[in-house]
Amino acid sequence: MMQTIVQTVVRTLDEELARDQNVVILGEDVGKRGGVFLATEGLFAKYGPDRVMDTPLSEGAIVGAAVGMATHGLRPVAEIQFADYVYPGFDQLVSQAAKLRYRSGGMFNAPMVLRMPAGGGVKGGHHHSQNPETHFIHTPGLKVIYASTPSDTKGLLKSAIRDDDPVIFMEPKRLYRAIKEDVPDDDYTIPIGQAKIRQEGNDVVLISYGGSMAETMKTAEELSKQGISAEVIDLRSLMPWDKDTVLNSVARVGRTVLISESPHSLNFVSEVSATICEEILDALLAPPMRVTGFDTPYPYAQDREYLPQPNRILKAVQKVLDY
Amino acid sequence: MLTSTHNFEAFTKEPISFLNQTGDWVADFELPFSHDELLSFYSKMLRARLLDDRFMTLQRMGKLSFVAPLAGHEAAHVAVATAMTKGTDWLFPYYRDYGMAHILGLSALEVFAQLTGSKLDTAKGRQMPFHPGSKELNIYTAISAIAAHIPPAVGVAMSMKLRNTGQVAIASFGDGATSEGDFHTAINYAGAQGAPVVFVCQNNRLAISVDFKKQTGSETIHEKAKAYGMPGYYVDGMDVIATHLVMKEVIERARSGVGPALVEALVYRYGPHSSADDDSVYRSQDELELWKKRDPILRLKLYLEKQGVWTQALENDLKEDITQELNNALELVEEAGKAPTEWMFDDVFADMPQHLIEQKEELLGE
Numbered sequence: 008m009m010q011t012i013v014q015t016v017v018r019t020l021d022e023e024l025a026r027d028q029n030v031v032i033l034g035e036d037v038g039k040r041g042g043v044f045l046a047t048e049g050l051f052a053k054y055g056p057d058r059v060m061d062t063p064l065s066e067g068a069i070v071g072a073a074v075g076m077a078t079h080g081l082r083p084v085a086e087i088q089f090a091d092y093v094y095p096g097f098d099q100l101v102s103q104a105a106k107l108r109y110r111s112g113g114m115f116n117a118p119m120v121l122r123m124p125a126g127g128g129v130k131g132g133h134h135h136s137q138n139p140e141t142h143f144i145h146t147p148g149l150k151v152i153y154a155s156t157p158s159d160t161k162g163l164l165k166s167a168i169r170d171d172d173p174v175i176f177m178e179p180k181r182l183y184r185a186i187k188e189d190v191p192d193d194d195y196t197i198p199i200g201q202a203k204i205r206q207e208g209n210d211v212v213l214i215s216y217g218g219s220m221a222e223t224m225k226t227a228e229e230l231s232k233q234g235i236s237a238e239v240i241d242l243r244s245l246m247p248w249d250k251d252t253v254l255n256s257v258a259r260v261g262r263t264v265l266i267s268e269s270p271h272s273l274n275f276v277s278e279v280s281a282t283i284c285e286e287i288l289d290a291l292l293a294p295p296m297r298v299t300g301f302d303t304p305y306p307y308a309q310d311r312e313y314l315p316q317p318n319r320i321l322k323a324v325q326k327v328l329d330y
Numbered sequence: 331m332l333t334s335t336h337n338f339e340a341f342t343k344e345p346i347s348f349l350n351q352t353g354d355w356v357a358d359f360e361l362p363f364s365h366d367e368l369l370s371f372y373s374k375m376l377r378a379r380l381l382d383d384r385f386m387t388l389q390r391m392g393k394l395s396f397v398a399p400l401a402g403h404e405a406a407h408v409a410v411a412t413a414m415t416k417g418t419d420w421l422f423p424y425y426r427d428y429g430m431a432h433i434l435g436l437s438a439l440e441v442f443a444q445l446t447g448s449k450l451d452t453a454k455g456r457q458m459p460f461h462p463g464s465k466e467l468n469i470y471t472a473i474s475a476i477a478a479h480i481p482p483a484v485g486v487a488m489s490m491k492l493r494n495t496g497q498v499a500i501a502s503f504g505d506g507a508t509s510e511g512d513f514h515t516a517i518n519y520a521g522a523q524g525a526p527v528v529f530v531c532q533n534n535r536l537a538i539s540v541d542f543k544k545q546t547g548s549e550t551i552h553e554k555a556k557a558y559g560m561p562g563y564y565v566d567g568m569d570v571i572a573t574h575l576v577m578k579e580v581i582e583r584a585r586s587g588v589g590p591a592l593v594e595a596l597v598y599r600y601g602p603h604s605s606a607d608d609d610s611v612y613r614s615q616d617e618l619e620l621w622k623k624r625d626p627i628l629r630l631k632l633y634l635e636k637q638g639v640w641t642q643a644l645e646n647d648l649k650e651d652i653t654q655e656l657n658n659a660l661e662l663v664e665e666a667g668k669a670p671t672e673w674m675f676d677d678v679f680a681d682m683p684q685h686l687i688e689q690k691e692e693l694l695g696e
Contacts, residue, residue, distance in 0.1 A: 102475045110463075
């Protein structure tokens with residue numbers, strides 16, 4: 008069925024709610040309103056207030072309650088309205104959710120999903136544009152995934168819901184309605200930890216994830232017009248991430264540019280870059296180049312300029328080609 | 331055991347107390363326990379105290395790196411542990427609650443194994459001392475971060491309610507915890523959505539060194555319950571019977587679907603916050619002496635003496651049995667040794683991901 012990312016979220020949640028009685032949804036406005044982005048539209052009417060729950064305005068309560076619900080036997084899919092608002096719930100995430108299985112020696116675990124619309128380009132400024140994934144990736148015990156297409160959204164969200172550990176499911180909100188894709192109707196999952204090669208190429212490897220996949224694909228198109236063939240990898244999974252796919256491509260091609268709109272310092276692509284250098288230095292024809300957001304809070308007036316646009320990515324590609 | 335409820339009054343000016351410090355039953359109703367049942371309360375409190383004594387001894391011998399003493403809290407620990415339904419209800423303890431956990435059923439072996447990071451620890455030596463946990467007993471593994479266990483307690487209670495399991499969650503914490511955001515956000519959620527959870531605050535008026543008066547502008551903790559849409563009970567936490575009766579009532583009410591409650595049990599911490607603390611700089615001896623007169627074990631002993639039920643011989647036997655039990659457990663734990671390094675990389679996730687396999691290889695050089 009042709010559907011956008013946000014439509015895929017609704018339909019996938021619907022399927023999972025129907026498939027497993029223990030799946031529940033909770034968050035602010037997810038019930039009656041169907042979510043401020045309509046990501047849970049119609050589910051309250053269909054499944055009722057015991058399975059689609061409107062919570063008080065407290066991310067600490069949302070995340071903490073999700074931990075408890077999951078520990079006791081439910082499979083909660085909690086929503087943080089904007090990733091920027093995860094912070095009041097951050098301690099519950101990193102101290103409770105992330106560490107429960109480990110500190111209990113496996114006696115307790117929390118099979119929960121925390122969904123959050125993330126990323127900029129929506130004229131939302133500081134607190135409607137953040138990509139905080141680095142904080143989560145750096146916390147052992149959390150899985151972090153970030154789909155960029157409707158079909159990936161379905162498979163990855165199902166995997167997240169069926170996973171026995173906490174999974175943070177980040178959604179590129181500026182792409183929520185930007186792409187329509189014919190998503191297969193069957194019940195399929197995409198394994199967490201698996202990247203996807205969106206297109207094959209030989210001159211440079213472009214690695215990205217989330218919202219930045221849009222600009223990356225645009226850049227690849229622009230490059231092909233210039234006769235440069237780019238291999239494009241969509242990481243999809245950040246913790247754990249698909250090292251094998253990345254190293255295979257980069258070792259073969261020798262040049263890579265990594266793109267992510269999160270702030271520059273300790274951007275996740277730094278981890279990928281460091282790994283590439285440690286493990287396949289001899290195969291590199293140029294240093295890996297990062298094109299990222301800036302080390303500033305997300306500005307309102309420069310909503311577009313903050314993001315790694317194709318012009319910046321092209322400059323980086325030129326650098327690695329000229330090296 | 332108790333079959334009827336007393337309909338205890340919430341928000342009383344004075345703490346609910348029935349057994350006073352001279353060992354007299356001063357309630358306007360008959361003591362609802364037999365002598366055997368009272369002896370059971372007594373021996374449990376004695377057990378908690380002996381356990382605590384052993385903690386202190388081990389720490390002085392250098393066998394425990396850290397201790398959070400519980401002396402003064404025994405009645406509260408025993409009251410909560412006996413009021414809840416073992417194996418059915420879930421307990422969310424904080425770091426001082428080893429008495430509570432042990433009386434609920436956590437064996438001395440499990441206690442000492444956790445304290446020493448032993449190979450026998452059911453939590454595989456993952457945490458520093460004073461973090462009880464048990465899958466079998468539904469004791470949610472304690473976390474160091476203060477009040478952080480309270481939101482999950484509410485989540486567990488919500489699941490109990492949604493799945494209609496007839497269980498109750500009990501969240502235990504001190505007065506300091508009631509200043510954390512997690513306390514407020516959790517109790518607010520519970521009150522708003524009717525979660526079957528009982529919040530029990532062991533108020534000893536000290537958060538390490540910070541006095542209660544600096545902790546909150548309220549006169550009491552339990553009065554805050556009103557703001558969250560539930561009854562708050564003010565209880566003499568040195569009276570094991572009063573505390574037990576109130577806890578039992580609110581737990582069963584929660585179980586029957588009436589909703590959550592907050593209980594404030596007034597206790598006193600005889601020892602420092604922990605073995606790393608020097609309480610002489612912030613606490614007076616006079617205050618300590620005053621509270622020792624209110625000792626929970628002493629007052630029950632006085633009552634039992636007056637009933638002609640307690641004897642020194644009985645006490646000696648009890649002490650001997652418990653001491654032997656603790657000795658045996660310690661021996662086993664010492665024999666087993668530390669949790670092995672190989673275990674360090676397990677339980678981050680259900681399955682070990684590739685990067686951890688590699689990191690493990692790096693450390694253990696396989």
